[in-house]
Amino acid sequence: KAGVTQTPRYLIKTRGQQVTLSCSPISGHRSVSWYQQTPGQGLQFLFEYFSETQRNKGNFPGRFSGRQFSNSRSEMNVSTLELGDSALYLCASSGSRGGGIGFNNEQFFGPGTRLTVL
């Protein structure tokens, strides 16, 4: 079973630009979550999508947005990039046979996208 894939793996942008990151979950998983990892703040939850609906959002400014498509693939977008947005962005998928989701389902993470803002 293929794992979670994220593209691109590395990105370099300049301040003020915008960026779109992509995530393909494990086949059959309908929940996709995004996390930001930085040395200073650690791992922080950005948002979760399930069946194309954002179900939960972390404490990030509106410049951070996302969406999920009917095939469960997800994208996140960061507009007007700031230096502090430099981070590893991790996508995680979760689910079970039949497409359901529960508290006991672990999340499976992709390799991440390393974003550097200059």
Place this chain on the structure above:
Amino acid sequence: AQSVAQPEDQVNVAEGNPLTVKCTYSVSGNPYLFWYVQYPNRGLQFLLKYITGDNLVKGSYGFEAEFNKSQTSFHLKKPSALVSDSALYFCAVRDLNTGFQKLVFGTGTRLLVSP
């Protein structure tokens, strides 16, 4: 609010010796606890989880974790460490307040296993 704490930034252990990586939790309601490992330039790999049942949970790569309700702890253990176990370890708790999939992570503990 749900939270976990990892009191040690780094744990050093010699290969072949047992290892313990500590985690304590604070939750309202039943805890859903997880351990993940991260190797350099990689995402997080799931090791094990505690949902309910036996207090000793067995996971991947020979790791296990002991859930202790009275001490609100969920320490990660391995009887015999390998150099290849050197990595960053994260404890996490599911945020039940939101009712969804959000995980709240600890700050991470770097494990260094020396030959």
